[in-house]
Amino acid sequence: MDHIENFTQDFFAPNVENWTRWLAEYRGKPGVRCLEIGSFEGRSATWLLKNILTHETSTLDCYDLCQSPWIERFEANTRPWRHRIRMRCGQSFWTLREIEGEYDIIYIDADHSPFGIMCDSVLTWPALKVGGILIFDDYLWLPADLAPGGGTGPEWSYDTARQAIARHPMDAPKTGIDAFLAAMSGHYELIGHEYQVAIRKTKAVPQKPQPEPAPSRWPAWLTKAFRG
Ligand SMILES: C[S@@+](CC[C@H](N)C(=O)[O-])C[C@H]1O[C@@H](n2cnc3c(N)ncnc32)[C@H](O)[C@@H]1O
Secondary structure, eight states: OOOOOOOSOOSSGGGHHHHHHHTGGGTTOTTOEEEEEOOTTSHHHHHHHHHTSOSTTOEEEEEEOOOTTHHHHHHHHTGGGGGGEEEEESOHHHHGGGOOSOEEEEEEOSOOSHHHHHHHHHHHGGGEEEEEEEEESOTTOOOTTTSGGGGSSTTOOHHHHHHHHHHOGGGOHHHHHHHHHHHTTTSEEEEEESSSEEEEEOSOOOOOOOOOOOOOOSOHHHHHHHHO
16 A cells, blocks of 8 residues: 655755755665654654665664654654654653664754753764764744744744844743853854754764772662662
């Protein structure tokens, strides 16, 4: 039976031109590992699988709250690639603590609060390969009741959006993205800075040598009970 995709919204179409350019080096390459935080109905995921992660050995790890009915739509929309997708459900600031291995591409499009953005970027950055690409969605987004013209129409422009964000910084992803970029200054090259921000990692996170743990001064039964 033919695979029929079913989406209720399209947040993704305006990104296609930039993503095609930013991610060109990964298109069709074997073994590309991509991590996406915020998958919803699978629009960005299906675009990645059809256009970049096209090699049978390339994979997509998704992190989302997995709320119904969006998770069922995600599963239906991504069915042809299900053997190359892993979905981890729950709040990302908990679930991301378990990520393993390194990624070539990371896309952050989940919790839009400054705190949420910082958690997602800080928890994933060490797992991004040097040379890998991190993309943030919605750099100039605000909730509709705070955005110029409700976020669409002639009142919305990059300038009016920036002015509104300056009045409501705690409601804007930009606050979290700017904080992360400032903290990681010198560790990345900026490759896109429009409605989305894209950076290429240029430097590994400094790793401290792991010393042997000092012998515990607590009785063995107590540390065992504490650790479970
Ligand atoms: C804007 S949608 C993602 C759209 C998707 N990238 C696309 O292009 O179709 C945001 C998604 O982030 C998820 N989300 C929001 N907060 C989250 C959190 N704290 N942890 C994990 N996922 C979260 C929501 O469940 C929702 O599916």
